[in-house]
Amino acid sequence: MKYKILVVDDEENIRWVLKESLGDIYNIQIAKNGEDALVKINKEIFDLVLLDLKLPKISGLEILRKIKKEKRNSIVVILTAYGNKENIKMAKELGVYCYLTKPFDLLELKSIIKKALDKK
Structure with missing residues (x-):
């Protein structure tokens, strides 16, 4: 079973690059803003979240607070x-x-993701 990763970024090119480069290895889902991210986080559990801080509607720090809370x-x-x-x-x-x-x-990001998920 592939690990599930949520990519949260308002930049379309970042979302595309991450989905294309990680999609063969991981199950990648995309959220283009903080509101969309919270809907997805409330519906399912992700092994890892790649999170931008500056997002429309709800900030990345608020999403991080909710995940941890x-x-x-x-x-x-x-x-x-x-x-x-x-x-x-x-x-x-x-x-x-x-x-x-x-x-x-x-x-470097791929290496970080692998190390993080290897610890799960």
Whole structure:
């Protein structure tokens, strides 16, 4: 059975690249905004969530709070262009597995995902 990963990003090209590059290995689902992400998270359990912080409607940090509050066992990896110290600190306090800034290295991301899921 393939691990399930939710990609949450408002940039269509990021969603496409991640789905194309990870789709052979993992079961990839896509959410284009925070609201869409919460609907999907409430319907099913994801092994890992690739989460942008700056999203329309509901922020990535709010989604992260909800995942952790509901004690979901999802690993969360942040992918964002907004790598300021305050966001990094908050994300770490909320239990994020890893924090990468855009543009990110796809090989590095694949390695991080594999390591994270190997620990499950």
